[in-house]
Amino acid sequence: MTQTTTLTFDQAGFDSFLAAQSEPDWLTQLRRDAWQHFEKMGWPERRHEEWIRTDIRAFQLGKFGIPATESRDAPTKAQLREGVELGGSIETVDSYVVGETLDEELAAKGVVFGSLSRMCAEHPELVRPHLFTAFDPDYDKFAALHAAFWSGGQFLYVPRGVVLDKPLHIGSMMTDGGTDTTHTLIVLEDGAEATVLHESNGVGEQSKGLHVGAVEVIQKANSHLRYVNLQEWGYGTYQFAHQKALVGKDSTLQWTIAAMGSLLSKVNQSVDLVGPGADSQVNGVLFTEGRQHLAYHTLQHHRAPSCHSDFLYKSAQQDKSRTVWRGMIKVDPIAQKTDGYQRNDNLVLSESSRADSIPGLEIEADDVRCTHGSTTAKVDEEQIFYAQCRGFTRKEATRMIVSGFFQQIFDRITIESVRDALGAAIARQVREYE
16 A cells, blocks of 8 residues: 555654644644544544444554645546536645635635635634534544644635525545545535535545545524535545534535445534524435445434424445444434434345444433434345346346435435436446345
C-alpha cells in the first residue's frame, strides 16, 4: 500500500501536521485539546453495545499516514453532477482541496462556499460560532482523532433568506493508500435554501485508504436543505465518520445517503430536531459484496415539540458481506406532539451474507406517535421463475427485483441525477443470485 506521507498519527506526526498549517490560534488550540483527549481515550471496547457487531481488531492506525499537505493528482468521478447545472463545486484529493468554484451571482448575495481550512482564516466570524457545535470531538477516539487532524474540508454558508436555485457539488477522491479527514460544515441562516450533492470515491475499485471524517449541518429557522451523500470508497478502505444535523424551527431536511464502498464502515448519523415544527427525512441505501462490513448507527433526537422525523434505510447483501443498522428515536420530555418513524428493510442475496437490524425507542414524553419496523428476506424464487417465463435471464430478473426493492427510496428522491446515479450504482453490483 502506498501512503500519502511517511508521517503517522503519533506525537511527531501531530507536531509536524500543526507546523505545516497556517491557521488561527483558536483553531490550533481546538486541535491540541482534541489530540490530548485522543491520547487519553481507549479504543472502543469489543463488548460495548455500539461496537459488539463491528470488529476492528484488524484495523491498524499505524499503517496510514497523516493527510496530504500538497496537491495530489487523481481522476475525478462525478456521477451526481452529470447533466446538472451547478452553482459551485469543491474538489479534494486525500483531503487536499484541488479546486473551488462559486457563481459570482451567489457570491454577491453573500454565499460562502469553499475550503473550510481557508475559511477559518478568511471568515472566522462565520466559521468559529458553528464549528464543532453539532459534531462532538469527545464522542469517541475516532472523533477526537478527526478533530485533531481534519484537513481541507468544505464550508457552505447561506445568508438569511437566500435561495440557491442551482445545486452545489462536493467531490472527495482518495488515492490508493491515501487518507481523508475532511470536515464538512453547512450553515443555513433563517429562510435560506440549498441543495448539496456530495460524493466520495476511491481512485480504484480495490484501492485501500482511511477516512476519518465528519459532517455538520446547522439549519436556522425556516431553512430548507436537500443533502445527498454517495460513498464509494475503494473496497480496501476503512471509514469512521460522524454526521450530525441540527434542524431549527419550521425547517426541513431531506438527507439521502448511499453507501456502496469501503471494506469496513462505522458511521454515526444523528438528526437533532431543535426547533418546534422541524421536519427531517433520511433515506439510506446500503449495498455490500465480498467481505464488506457497513455499520450505520442512526439517531432521531426530538428535542422540541411538534416535530416530524422519517428514517428509511434499505440494505442488500451479497457474498459474505454484512450490514448493521442500529436506529433509535429519542424523545425528550419537552418534545410533545412528536411524530417519529424509522424502518430498515434488508434483502439477503446469499447464504453467507448477514443483516443485523436493531430499531429502538427512548420516549420521555406522553403525547407522541413513534413507530419502527424491520424486515429481512431473500429474493423470491417465484418472482424469478415468472420473470424467466417471460424471457428474462436469471440475472436480469434478479436485477429487476433488487431495483424494485430500492424503488421506495428512489421515489422519495426529487433530484433526477441522484436517482439515475443510485440506480446505475446498484445495477453495477447485482450479480447472478445463487
